Amino acid sequence: MADNISLKRRREGPSASFRPNVDPSSPASLARQLYLALREAIADGRLDAGERLPSTRLAAGEWRLARGTVAEAYDILIAEGYAVARQGSGTYIASGAQEGLSKAGAARQSEPGSPRRAISVAVTRVMTTGPSLARQKPLPFVTGRIGHDERTAGLLNRIAGRHINYAFDGYGDIQGEPALRAAIVAHLAVSRGVRCAAEQVFITAGTQQALDLAFRVLASPGDSVIVEDPCYPPARQCLALNGAEIVGLPVDHQGLMTEKLSALPPPALFYVTPSNQYPVGAVLSLPRRLELLAYAREHGSWIVEDDYDSEFRYDGHPIASLQGLDQANRVLYTGTFSKALLPSLRLGYLIVPPDLVPAFRAIRPALDVCPPTFQQRVVADFLVEGYFPAHLRRLRDRLRASRDLLAGLLRERLADHLCVVLPEQGITLTAKSTGTWTSDMAVSRAALEKGVVVMPLSRMNVATSDTSRLLLGFSGLSEQEADTGTRLLAEVFRERAFAAERR
């Protein structure tokens, strides 16, 4: 990002000469004043349609404002249609912005009933800049599916039968059913080395809600949050919705590059996937784990550990959770039953340090209150009665077979184009370009036209610019789909070159 800014600096002529007149003692926020000044400059033609606004960093320096203030003003312009954000490129004055302003008049109040008014800044930012989280079609290689398991379904149905009782008259425990929390604690102690009491567990509607709860409690709008780069998009969106200033720290084959931390100001929190970095698949090494924990302890930062797919380890030894290594109560741990059991259950969990329990308890009644009790009781029994380990073994065997099948077919049919990295854990594999293509986005678009979903990893980049990797899901993949999918993908590369961007 920093490179981009200095390269493009001299191209920012007119907007660089623009200087807003803001008054810190005014009741209007600085962002609002800057927004009004920019709008005036658009209206009187000082800023032209198509013109690129200076980056928030550059603008903040030149106009002597906080970077967040500039970003907020830009967000309002975008929300109102006077500017557009182009991913990875910057913010531009929208075509027709001047005409729109002269028609609408200067005052916002003169647009009665305009549906564009006042969608929140954070939501606007997510809608206009973040990657869309629209659901992908259930085509071959889509990520996140878990196939049906006959035996598990039968067991769950039988357990559910005895829990149906709509006589229950209450909201349920604000942290979730005690029986489920206790069962989760016992399971994680053995499988992940997580050390906690049931009183530290909050049952949630899956990982996303766990992240949202954590981000709300741990970060104020404008606080900086360090994420892995590339980063899981829904987590990033959730951070953006909570007003966080997102900073990406690169990932290599040993996970988050903690040695680069010293170049950054200490963040309010880290969001990390140490067991199986999403989407790259690296395992955070032990020295780096210790370094991250020491850093968090020293600087008082929180760490949110997303252990989303630790149940599916095929080879090698699983590394225990970061939470289990933490001596200073800085780590919050989250996991989900969406992959390990069923997504339609909408059940996950967040484990918080003892000191934070009161804060989470205080705000939960004002949010979703708690998840429904019925499904919690079904899953609690499934765990307590000992069905979970055998279920996971069956699932793991099936997933390993799917992984090996897909990797084999890709190596057989696409070796000229893709270099496949066999994951030791998880439900996705990463395929790297052998050099015949450089735009993962272009490949992904062409594949989708053929009916195959391969996700471009660059969609998850925060500040890095690698465009040579694709992500393929193998969970819930039938033999038939694996065969058809790889044939179609081979056709994509046969028919088109994708070398346009190499010129």
Next chain:
Amino acid sequence: MADNISLKRRREGPSASFRPNVDPSSPASLARQLYLALREAIADGRLDAGERLPSTRLAAGEWRLARGTVAEAYDILIAEGYAVARQGSGTYIASGAQEGLSKAGAARQSEPGSPRRAISVAVTRVMTTGPSLARQKPLPFVTGRIGHDERTAGLLNRIAGRHINYAFDGYGDIQGEPALRAAIVAHLAVSRGVRCAAEQVFITAGTQQALDLAFRVLASPGDSVIVEDPCYPPARQCLALNGAEIVGLPVDHQGLMTEKLSALPPPALFYVTPSNQYPVGAVLSLPRRLELLAYAREHGSWIVEDDYDSEFRYDGHPIASLQGLDQANRVLYTGTFSKALLPSLRLGYLIVPPDLVPAFRAIRPALDVCPPTFQQRVVADFLVEGYFPAHLRRLRDRLRASRDLLAGLLRERLADHLCVVLPEQGITLTAKSTGTWTSDMAVSRAALEKGVVVMPLSRMNVATSDTSRLLLGFSGLSEQEADTGTRLLAEVFRERAFAAERR
């Protein structure tokens, strides 16, 4: 509030002479700078333990800062224990603050591992200033209970039996099950005059989640939101968590006093309970409904209409929803199955104007994703198969009987102390002091010692100061409980005078 400030102005000697040195061009926010300046003043003794800080309004004026900036700085001081907020009175320097600062040193970083670090400003504010949302004991007159209905439970159990099928492999629709949305649209069109399509409905985990979704999309941190005064505490907490600047507009027997709107700047949104104002029980009159809608249309404000208990109307004609009167797509409508069916279902709904659907769809995947499908299907069938109206009739008859029983006993046994207002709708009744007591808080505390829950209405005051009303819940109240509860409450008034504050 305004009166308080001018009265106490001359008592604010030392802090009024304090003048913070803030620099708008610094990368640190103004709030952070103000916080540091205040902390320094505490450390060197310019601000003493027990001293009252100037109100945010006064301070903003004197220090030439936005009021939100001052509030944020105070919140940090409170979060770190250097100041305490006393409800309705102000913010005071905490005892031991100076000692704490000299021990800890000036830099925050020097407190490694301190559990107090960096809970978000909004969460801190809710924890330190708002009313607690801790669950009340299930004693007589607790609010929000709905008793068990044998016939409804049987029907639900039978329907649930045919929906248990854990073969389902997916997350479900991001807006909720289409069948449930369609059934809700049909029900509300007839019962509440709500006009919408199923595409505008978002199924939520109850009212609170609906409010949280709406507030996130419609208000940015610092935006002003007008609420009824007194106001439903969980809604207010949810607004505070979303960083809203809450402004109370008084309520009389015709609901929100819209004629007072002209004295306020236009808010980003209104949060209102027009069918049955919570907690006062007023119905917003038709002229005021039209005035509110015209105002929202003219100023581009949103209105969130919480129609939480419209199913329970005993007397008089129900007034149709505000949403149904809205010609300008400014109203969002929310309701819940927690009272009308069962709280443990965790199901409610939010109906948004067509233009807002994309914004809500864009953010939902980053939050809870969607509610579990199973319970949605059960409730959808319950509605589609026509059981809901008969269920509501049974429930309404039972609730009316409970209301009349409780009102009768209160009038018989507590006429000297309480004047009972018989509600035409809802599951609570308001009892006003006949003059023998003036502190609803003191009565409530004494009643709780006897094992009776009477909620002090002043707990819900935003800026008004009425302390002469109590709220009693009659839903789920047995004859036995009504008898015992009223006897105990009579004892409370016999044994103690509560006249201390009348001197």
